[in-house]
Amino acid sequence: MLCVPCDGAALDLSPNAHSIDTDAVVAPGRVLTACRLGAGSRFIVADAPSLDIAQLTLELFVNADAIPTSGRAGLADRDGAFGLFIYPGGRVRCTAGGGAAAVDGVISAGRWTHLACTNDGARTRLYVDGSFVAEDGAGAVVATSTPIRVGEDSPGGGDQLLGALDEIRLFSRVRTDTEIAAAAAR
Numbered sequence: 001m002l003c004v005p006c007d008g009a010a011l012d013l014s015p016n017a018h019s020i021d022t023d024a025v026v027a028p029g030r031v032l033t034a035c036r037l038g039a040g041s042r043f044i045v046a047d048a049p050s051l052d053i054a055q056l057t058l059e060l061f062v063n064a065d066a067i068p069t070s071g072r073a074g075l076a077d078r079d080g081a082f083g084l085f086i087y088p089g090g091r092v093r094c095t096a097g098g099g100a101a102a103v104d105g106v107i108s109a110g111r112w113t114h115l116a117c118t119n120d121g122a123r124t125r126l127y128v129d130g131s132f133v134a135e136d137g138a139g140a141v142v143a144t145s146t147p148i149r150v151g152e153d154s155p156g157g158g159d160q161l162l163g164a165l166d167e168i169r170l171f172s173r174v175r176t177d178t179e180i181a182a183a184a185a186r
Contacts, residue, residue, distance in 0.1 A: 001053065002045065002148075002170035006035040010043065019046040024151070027164050030061040030112040031186050034166035035150075041160065043150035051078070052143035053172040056096060058084055059116045059183055064163040066109050073161040075115065076168065077154040079146040084117050085159070092126065099124030099138025106133070112166070114184035120174045130184030132177060 003014040008026060012018040022043040027036035037043060045051075062075055067090050077083040082096040090107040093100055094117035106128045107113055116127040124138040146155045150168060153159040167186065175183075 001050065001172045002168070004035070004150075004168040005031065006166050006168065007032045010035050012045070016048065016050045018048055018051070020044065021046070022150075029164065029166040030063070030114075031167050034061070034063070034164040035168075036164045037151040037161055039160065039162060041151060042157065043152075045148040045150065047145050047147045051148065051170075054140045055118075055120050055172065055174055056082060056141055057116060057118045057171040057173065057175040057180070058082060058094075058169070059114070059171075059175075059180070060084075060168045061112050061114050061166040062086070062107065062161070062163065063112045063166075064107060064109050064161060066162060067107060072153075072159050074149065074152040074154075074159045075161060075165065076148060076150050076170075077152070078148045079144060079154040081142050081144045081146075082117065082119065083154070084115060086161070092128065094124060094126040096124045097121065097138035097141050099136035101126035101134040101136045103128060103133040116175070116180045116183070118174045127177075127180050127184070130181035
């Protein structure tokens with residue numbers, strides 16, 4: 001669906017080859033290199049019909065420079081369809097299909113963490129470093145015409161992450177616990 005490993009450039013290596021507008025810079029990553037975002041950076045995956053999916057798995061590695069002391073920092077967001085955010089205290093919240101799964105204290109500044117958010121049309125689930133940590137009841141992911149904003153909020157572009165993201169992937173299905181654990185172990 002979407003596969004941006006950030007290995008040398010921010011390109012979608014999936015068969016969909018989605019258009020990406022970014023000024024992220026290449027930096028040391030969890031797996032080879034990462035996409036580093038700073039104040040005012042942009043990383044926008046253009047809207048496409050292939051992004052309108054009823055189920056999903058969103059996965060990525062994050063290494064935040066700092067944890068927000070108020071508000072939130074966006075990791076990936078498609079306005080109203082799905083979102084993954086860091087909140088004060090290292091709280092992570094995943095939203096999809098009207099459900100919101102969250103867990104406190106799992107993100108630390110300067111440390112790589114693997115996050116996965118899934119939605120099967122009935123529940124939204126959150127995984128940290130390959131382990132299931134939270135879930136909430138939900139409906140199917142809604143279709144929208146907004147782009148995916150990586151490292152910030154959609155549609156406005158606020159709530160920016162200062163830090164690096166690696167191995168950004170979006171699947172049009174729910175990956176198994178085993179698949180998510182294997183991705184986190186990379």
